[in-house]
Amino acid sequence: MPTTRSRAAQRTAAGRAADAAAASDLDSESETTANGGLKVPSSSTKRDPSQDRVDRGRPRSGLEIPRKLLHSSIGILVTRLWLSHPSVPLILNAAAIALAFVTLADVLRFRFPAFEMQYENVLGYFMRESERHRVNGVIFYLVGVLICLTFYPRDIAALSIIILSLCDTSASVFGRLFGRYTWPLPFSGTLFGAKKSLAGTIAAVTTGALASYYFWSRLSFLGDEGDLSWVPGKLLSQWKGPVTPPPTIIPRLPIPKSTLGLVPLSIMNGVVAGVAEAFDVWGLDDNLTLPVLFGFGAWFSMWILG
Numbered sequence: 001m002p003t004t005r006s007r008a009a010q011r012t013a014a015g016r017a018a019d020a021a022a023a024s025d026l027d028s029e030s031e032t033t034a035n036g037g038l039k040v041p042s043s044s045t046k047r048d049p050s051q052d053r054v055d056r057g058r059p060r061s062g063l064e065i066p067r068k069l070l071h072s073s074i075g076i077l078v079t080r081l082w083l084s085h086p087s088v089p090l091i092l093n094a095a096a097i098a099l100a101f102v103t104l105a106d107v108l109r110f111r112f113p114a115f116e117m118q119y120e121n122v123l124g125y126f127m128r129e130s131e132r133h134r135v136n137g138v139i140f141y142l143v144g145v146l147i148c149l150t151f152y153p154r155d156i157a158a159l160s161i162i163i164l165s166l167c168d169t170s171a172s173v174f175g176r177l178f179g180r181y182t183w184p185l186p187f188s189g190t191l192f193g194a195k196k197s198l199a200g201t202i203a204a205v206t207t208g209a210l211a212s213y214y215f216w217s218r219l220s221f222l223g224d225e226g227d228l229s230w231v232p233g234k235l236l237s238q239w240k241g242p243v244t245p246p247p248t249i250i251p252r253l254p255i256p257k258s259t260l261g262l263v264p265l266s267i268m269n270g271v272v273a274g275v276a277e278a279f280d281v282w283g284l285d286d287n288l289t290l291p292v293l294f295g296f297g298a299w300f301s302m303w304i305l306g
Helices: 004-029 065-083 088-111 113-126 137-151 154-181 198-222 262-278 286-305
Strands: none
Touching: 065 113, 065 154, 065 198, 088 113, 088 137, 137 154, 137 286, 154 198, 154 262, 154 286, 198 262, 262 286
């Protein structure tokens, strides 16, 4: 028969075990931070894993339709601006201010989790998961716009931004739909992007050619300010004022004054657009590389071929 002393010892040991178990449960539910604060218990943080995605679990297709619609709408905006003869220096100033704000927002979201959460609540639907920890593509977009408007003739700069908004969209959509059924591009992963497909490139070439045909045949002369790069379009221009000077003190490329036929010019622009869309420049975002490469390629080909 156990003595009274042994029974008391057993009760004491049992009490200590119960206290240790309770402490262990408390430790598993909450953790102490480095500054002594208490984190929220893990039982209260259980939620749908999709809420941790950048889109906060909102349904969207693999084609990224809202993102592509936003991207393509820029082409409509640029077309309206081209037809309304805006001041290019004012557009440059507006783009520079927008670039400053977007860059500041990126810095804040990288440094402050609370700001990042609110940022993703508002704009996460238009972001890819891979962009959560990368520089915002809008920054590259605005830098590309600034480069094109500063260094290229006005019409080539406008067409470069239109090509970006349309060709990037068509290449992405058709690449996702049909890329698996086509051969990879030659030099894929070196000269061209590793994820670029023949289907996407064909879509970019076709879209670029059609967009160029429409721009040069229907829009170019309506936005002319005495500085049109395509001579046949210049002959249809109703502009009576002086030639618009460069928007900045930085010299821009000279006006090529091309006399190419409409169809050859459009096909050539389409090929340049497809190559520019697929080209990989040290892994830089194609929101920057596509308009800059297309603009230079279009200008160079019009200059050389006359």
